[in-house]
Amino acid sequence: MLLCSINEPQSIKGKGFTGYIFPVEHPVYLTNEPLENRFTPVAADVVFAEKAITANIKSMSSSYHKRKLVIHKNLRKYTRQYIGFINEKGQRILWVNCIWKESSFCEGAQKDIISVSDGGTSYWNIKVNLDSGEKSLTKAPSFLSIFG
Numbered sequence: 001m002l003l004c005s006i007n008e009p010q011s012i013k014g015k016g017f018t019g020y021i022f023p024v025e026h027p028v029y030l031t032n033e034p035l036e037n038r039f040t041p042v043a044a045d046v047v048f049a050e051k052a053i054t055a056n057i058k059s060m061s062s063s064y065h066k067r068k069l070v071i072h073k074n075l076r077k078y079t080r081q082y083i084g085f086i087n088e089k090g091q092r093i094l095w096v097n098c099i100w101k102e103s104s105f106c107e108g109a110q111k112d113i114i115s116v117s118d119g120g121t122s123y124w125n126i127k128v129n130l131d132s133g134e135k136s137l138t139k140a141p142s143f144l145s146i147f148g
Helices: 045-065 071-077
Strands: 002-004 010-014 019-021 080-088 093-102 123-129 137-140 141-147
Touching: 002 137, 010 045, 019 045, 045 071, 045 080, 045 093, 045 123
Parallel strands: 019 080, 123 141
Antiparallel strands: 002 010, 010 019, 080 093, 093 123, 137 141
């Protein structure tokens, strides 16, 4: 696993994923999460989230969408952005933006948090609860959630 850069989004690469960790100081817009309660994720948080995503995305994407999607077959083809929030219960939530590497949405993913309205399978995001012991899957209108 490789981490680089300080005080800017950090590049991270692991087994089956590449992306950027955004520090707590980076501005975040267009989210329902409390902006005053943020944290900077570390590599272990990303690895935990990626394992949860890999283990659950097939069932989540097929149950979330009416048509069968194959996001799980193409996870390596998405660049990730990792943004940390702390929920009202004090639990760490990792918001993971997944951006199709070949799409125009991916331009600038290493510098700014990408937000797209109705990106289809070219852009989607998922939230992973890093602290909860629960293994329940829930759906929400604008994102997929894994509590792990």
